[in-house]
Amino acid sequence: MVRQAVWAAVFLAAASPAAAQTSPRELVEMTDFSGLAVSPDGRWLLYRRERPSTMSGQIETAWYLVGTDGATPPRRIGDGGHASWNGTGIVEAGSAAWSPESDRFYFRARVDGATGLWEGRPSGALAPLIVRDADIERFAVAPDGGIIFELGPSRAAIARAEENERDSGILADGRVDLAQTLYRGAMIAGRPASQRLNGDWFDREALLDRLPRQIVRRDPTTARERPAHAIEAELLRPSPQPLPEPFRAAASQAGICAVEAPCGDPDAPKIWKGMAVGDGRFVVTTRDRKVRQSVFLWAKATGLTRLAASPGLLSGGGEMAACAASQTAAFCVAESAAMPPQLQRIALDGSGTLVLDRPNDLPDHDDLLTEAIEWQVGGSRASGWLVRPKFPGRLPLFITYYRCAGYLRGGLGNEWPLRALAASGIAALCINQLPSGGAKAEARYELGLAAVRAAVAELDRRGLVDPGRVGMGGLSFGSEVAMWTATHSKLLSAVSIASVQAEPAYYWFNAGIGRDFFRQNLETQWGLGAPDIDAADWKRRSPSLQVDKITAPVLMQLPEQEARLSPELQARLSASGKGELHVFPFAPHIKAEPRQKLAVYQRNLDWFRFWLQGYIDPDPAKIAQYARWTGLNFPAPKSETDAIQSSISASSSKRK
CATH class of the missing domain: 3.40.50.1820 (Alpha/Beta hydrolase fold, catalytic domain)
Structure with a gap:
């Protein structure tokens, strides 16, 4: 049975006359969150704050730790370096994980141009653990505490490849965007770098992104390293757990659509993200076309229960990220049209919502x-x-x-x-x-x-x-x-x-050899062929x-x-x-x-x-x-x- 949704008090307050930042600088420099990670014992939440600075010209990041009960204020653990963004311009989320015993945690940080892995403890100790001449692109913690990590090409190899292209000329194939500066025309991991199209519309990747990666296992006790086995490497590519069929049936009965199925009602919410929290229970977020999200708990004994509803987002930071969860609570970044991002604890027993971190101060006026x-x-x-x-x-x-x-x-x-x-x-x-x-x-x-x-x-x-x-x-x-x-x-x-x-120039820039996807997409989505063939359509559009x-x-x-x-x-x-x-x-x-x-x-x-x-x-x-x-x-x-x-x-x- 779905309990009647009641807006949390924080959202009611946010829906009142807006009290929020109004200058361009204040809007730019608002703090966001990402990288939410709950310790296995459920006591701690680790997360990253991201604050753009117009003084430094960088998106400055820092890692914080807070007790999941919210009894004490958040504690700054350490600097995460400057944030990077992908080829579209979306800031890459923080990446963190805990040891199985909850006695230490790990996160990626970019310091002095190198993206490495740092180790910390809830007591406050923090130190670099793995820093190489190649960036750590992904990592995971194995059930026995071993660390599996993936290394990209060395920074020296990237620089050599870019210089070689400059000296020898660049073959204009399907990866080359002639409208972009080809030699170090993008910012990647904080440095000017060469970039290429990856074949999916205008998505982009770094020059050497297609080279095979080195995947390594580090032993938790001896710190010895060896190449990771295939099963260990799979930890870097976690797949979402399938939601049980009884949940899907309960969701459908409540008017919630599955993501992969068409909805009869375009206004109906869809299943967005789901995660298991133990004892056969799942925490699931939904989202509707008005970009409103809700958080549900499903259990075999009690069915589907709505825990929180927002006129905006309830996520793990950014639209696509999932909330983190323990056996007692979900932890979400909440923001709505009138409320800047804040970190919330949503109790799974239905007892309510608690704000854990609110770095975006609201002025005391409501104009x-x-x-x-x-x-x-x-x-x-x-x-x-x-x-x-x-x-x-x-x-x-x-x-x-x-x-x-x-x-x-x-x-x-x-x-x-x-x-x-x-x-x-x-x-x-x-x-x-x-x-x-x-x-x-x-x-x-x-x-x-x-x-x-x-x-x-x-x-x-x-x-x-x-x-x-x-x-x-x-x-x-x-x-x-x-x-x-x-x-x-x-x-x-x-x-x-x-x-x-x-x-017409847009077409000819992008319709060369190896860009079949562009031509097909333009035909499928826009109904446009080449300008010299569909001249009337191009003139109209x-x-x-x-x-x-x-x-x-x-x-x-x-x-x-x-x-x-x-x-x-x-x-x-x-x-x-x-x-x-x-x-x-x-x-x-x-x-x-x-x-x-x-x-x-x-x-x-x-x-x-x-x-x-x-x-x-x-x-x-x-x-x-x-x-x-x-x-x-x-x-x-x-x-x-x-x-x-x-x-x-x-x-x-x-x-x-």
Whole structure:
């Protein structure tokens, strides 16, 4: 039987008028968590804090230990070095494990350019255990306490391979992205390094990632090492335990869908992660299309019990990670639209939730309102989060479209400082992508435009926004919807995008030998062939071929490895005075470096305040910026006072 869900008190507090960070710097420097690991005896929780620093320009990490009963404050164990990110720009999670006796723990840390394995004890002792000329990429602890670890290529071998390519020339095969700087054009493990496509769309890997790895076993008592056996090596690739069939039946009866099966109800939650906790019990998290998560306990005797529900995330840190669990509690990173990440203990006996660590301080004011909203779009219900200042009146509106997961920092990819926009008097709306039922890209764009159009109409009906002052921004598919909205409607007064747009050059950069996957995906998902064959379709879909339809200024803040894919859009926007481009060296698809993130946030804040409010920051360092924007081929934006008066007049006329 599923117990009736009751929002935990912490979530109720978070859903009240938002009290949260509002400056771009505060949003950038928020602390996240990852690497949650519970000791086998259930007494301790080890985890990593990750805090971007605009001073150092790095994501600084540290490992912490806290008693699972929450009776004492968290204790800082040691430095974890600077965080790395993958080829997409997602920060790589911390990696930690315990000895079987719970008397020591291990974690990976990158110190002085080397990623090694460190050993610590709950008493506080900490020391490097295994540090080599090659990075430890993965590790696990065997049941007898032995350590199994995987070594990548030596740093010297990587450097030699990169230099050899530079000297001898690079064969342009299916792994080579000609739009990216080929010699050390990415940041990998904290250093400029060469990178290649791995064959899965635009996913990337390091130059020597395909070389065989050395997998070693270290004896727990003698510290002797030998090559790991095949069974030992499997510990590095743990497979999830299958959920028992009675659980699946109980979940289905409760309206929860299995991940691998289609759901009849698109709003139904799906099984997200599951783990065994002993005595035949499983802790399972679910997630729905509004990116809301719940935690359940399943036991043969009691069935399915909901332990916690969130209007946002309950995870192990990041969207994809699972909570950690002992026999008495689950440990999750909780964050919602109005609540920054915090570490929580969820009791398996249903006795409640306890906050174990809350490093993101909330100011003592509540000048923003954060609310979940829904509205009708054809036969579907769209959903999202709106954050706005408390004062009455019609506000300018900023919209980002794709996915609204966790705390409202900057939408998917964290590019637009939503709370800073709201604190500046611009309502900010994040819209969750509507289910498209397998439709191709053009239909998905139209669905996105319909959701945006209906959202503006709904907020206009409620008297909250001025429909004549609407801006929009997006990353990845969200950027495509933003540009589709800009070229197929007159809704927008300003646009900002963070990703490449499809145009003929984009195709030819990527359709060479060995890139069959790209061509097939473009045909399957977008219905597009080669530009010289499907010229009419490319003209209809490519913003670069429809610049004449764009009636709002466009700010492009692109990673260097993508910027070269849209030369025609950049040239046509620039030549027509309709926008400008900023390119970020080494940046992947999702920008990760703190200083770059701060620059993006601040420029987007200035951009939308200028075009939606007529506001010019008096900072002398920004004189050139505003001179460029004033020189674009658009009328000077109204001042806030004029815009408000215009909005009031329009509102009054509608009421007659």
